[in-house]
Amino acid sequence: xxxxxxxxxxxxxxxxxxxxxxxxxxxxxxxxxxxxxxxxxxxxxxxxxxxxxxxxxxxxxxxxxxxxxxxxxxxxxxxxxxxxxxxxxxxxxxxxxxxxxxxxxxxxxxxxxxxxxxxxxxxxxxxxxxxxxxxxxxxxxxxxxxxxxxxxxxxxxxxxxxxxxxxxxxxxxxxxxxxxxxxxxxxxxxxxxx
Numbered sequence: 001x002x003x004x005x006x007x008x009x010x011x012x013x014x015x016x017x018x019x020x021x022x023x024x025x026x027x028x029x030x031x032x033x034x035x036x037x038x039x040x041x042x043x044x045x046x047x048x049x050x051x052x053x054x055x056x057x058x059x060x061x062x063x064x065x066x067x068x069x070x071x072x073x074x075x076x077x078x079x080x081x082x083x084x085x086x087x088x089x090x091x092x093x094x095x096x097x098x099x100x101x102x103x104x105x106x107x108x109x110x111x112x113x114x115x116x117x118x119x120x121x122x123x124x125x126x127x128x129x130x131x132x133x134x135x136x137x138x139x140x141x142x143x144x145x146x147x148x149x150x151x152x153x154x155x156x157x158x159x160x161x162x163x164x165x166x167x168x169x170x171x172x173x174x175x176x177x178x179x180x181x182x183x184x185x186x187x188x189x190x191x192x193x194x
Contacts, residue, residue: 003120012175025069035090065101073145100145113190
């Protein structure tokens with residue numbers, strides 16, 4: 001599962017989103033929907049930022065799946081029903097899924113610490129190992145994905161992240177705004193990934 005843990009403040013996240021949406025056929029879908037709402041798909045930075053009131057302050061982590069048309073496969077939506085009364089005023093949410101989707105998680109700031117952001121995806125071997133357990137429930141199929149293309153898209157994103165880094169914390173790239181804030185002592189780069 002090729003991954004990249006990195007540090008990004010909201011202005012860095014805008015650059016990452018601009019890169020993602022500049023790629024032909026790339027889109028982001030929420031990992032989990034808002035309560036009682038369908039999943040949202042985003043194809044532009046402005047629309048995504050407008051959909052998350054906490055974006056600029058980074059008080060909450062943001063979790064997305066990246067899908068590119070060239071990767072094949074499909075994005076699935078699974079309804080998750082809440083136990084009655086478990087979530088006041090809500091009955092359900094939806095989770096996105098797909099064997100070849102690429103995780104793109106943006107970290108939050110809590111108590112002066114910036115949590116790491118994260119990318120990752122399944123390998124074909126791992127997907128085949130787990131497919132007998134999860135396939136047949138309306139999900140997509142492992143063979144629907146173009147696995148070399150999943151790896152290529154993921155690699156392109158990770159190379160962009162590493163190339164934009166101003167420095168590193170261990171092996172983790174630190175994007176420019178996060179680096180400057182850490183250097184000025186405005187925040188600490190947390191060791192936890194997300």
